[in-house]
Amino acid sequence: MGTNNKDVFIIADNVYSPIGITTQQNFEQVKNGVSGVQKHDRPDLSDVSISASIFNKDQVFISGEHNYTKFEQLLIASVTDALSYTDIKIDDPKTGLIISSTKGNISLLETEENNETLQKRISLNTSAQLIAGHFGFVNQPIIISNACISGVMAIVTGMRMIQSGQYNQVVVTGADVISKFVVSGFQSFQALSSERCKPFDKNRTGLNLGEGAATVILSGDEKYKGNIRVTGGGISNDANHISGPSRTGQELGGAIIKAINNAGVKAEDIGLVSAHGTATPYNDEMEAKAITLAGLQNAPVNGLKAFYGHTLGAAGLIETVLAKQCMEQNTLLPTLGFKETGTAPLNITTAVNHVEIKHGVKTASGFGGCNGALVLSK
Structure with missing residues (x-):
């Protein structure tokens, strides 16, 4: 817990x-x-x-x-x-x-x-x-x-x-x-x-x-009992390279697992992963591996960067707010531009879908090998 x-x-x-x-x-x-x-x-x-x-x-x-x-x-x-x-x-x-x-x-x-x-x-x-x-x-x-x-x-x-x-x-x-x-x-x-x-x-x-x-x-x-809660968080660092992400995804995977444990939930409870999804060859591959290592490869995953671009210091906030909206409205958002899997296989959302979401995970990674994850819960 x-x-x-x-x-x-x-x-x-x-x-x-x-x-x-x-x-x-x-x-x-x-x-x-x-x-x-x-x-x-x-x-x-x-x-x-x-x-x-x-x-x-x-x-x-x-x-x-x-x-x-x-x-x-x-x-x-x-x-x-x-x-x-x-x-x-x-x-x-x-x-x-x-x-x-x-x-x-x-x-x-x-x-x-x-x-x-x-x-x-x-x-x-x-x-x-x-x-x-x-x-x-x-x-x-x-x-x-x-x-x-x-x-x-x-x-x-x-x-x-x-x-x-x-x-x-x-x-x-x-x-x-x-x-x-x-x-x-x-x-x-x-x-x-x-x-x-x-x-x-x-x-x-x-x-x-x-x-x-x-x-x-x-x-x-x-x-505010009825509101969505922030229930867990995890931060890690690859200590791998100044600009290139980890090749294994182990460190972001660790941050996700830490966040889920911190929230007191299990991987199978997660109904949405709002990914960092920068669409660079290395980041997406690393993130797909990390999501899989955390046991979330079957959870619906979306990436919003084709709507907003990478907003740097605002990205984690914008995407968390949209994840919260998804949970409140039990709605999955599409991953614009995604047609064919180009990473370790994930359950990427491609259309607006209505489904009950009790817990969601937001991930992020950045230059210097930093990784972060948080859990939102109803």
């Missing part, structure tokens, strides 16, 4: 992406097969055209006069919407804030003069203080920046903060924006696909990048 039996409930959430600015809008769009990933000619982002899910240049995230960057505006917009569904007190000393991002304001390096002021402005710590100040959080915000598992790790951390008794509720939010810096990094790995990505498919050729934000508000208050 889990080490701590304190329930941690998801009491509100938001997904803010190019295909919708509320969780509901996003869920409907994905259900209807609407993808944010399109071909773009954006010399400001890339010398060649890229397939990505990005906001329109003129999109307004928050109105009025302010000095927030696009990254910070996205976080504020997402948190504001999520908070509107709750009555939690932000200035309560028992309320925590976690911010997940991989790159934050790094794009300012492209437009501003590199000096001490810029170094301070780019720091994730600066953004975190600005966000906390905007809403009036009294606790020091916690930043989680651990490559592509940041979002999943942030939710697991929030769960543990509540289980420790130190916090009663935690606002977990994450965002990333696409910049030339980010695009060129993935181009140097030859990891980007020129067309919409195909997670787990035999003909997959790489990932698409995406931008977006998401927020999950967690609470330990028993009055």
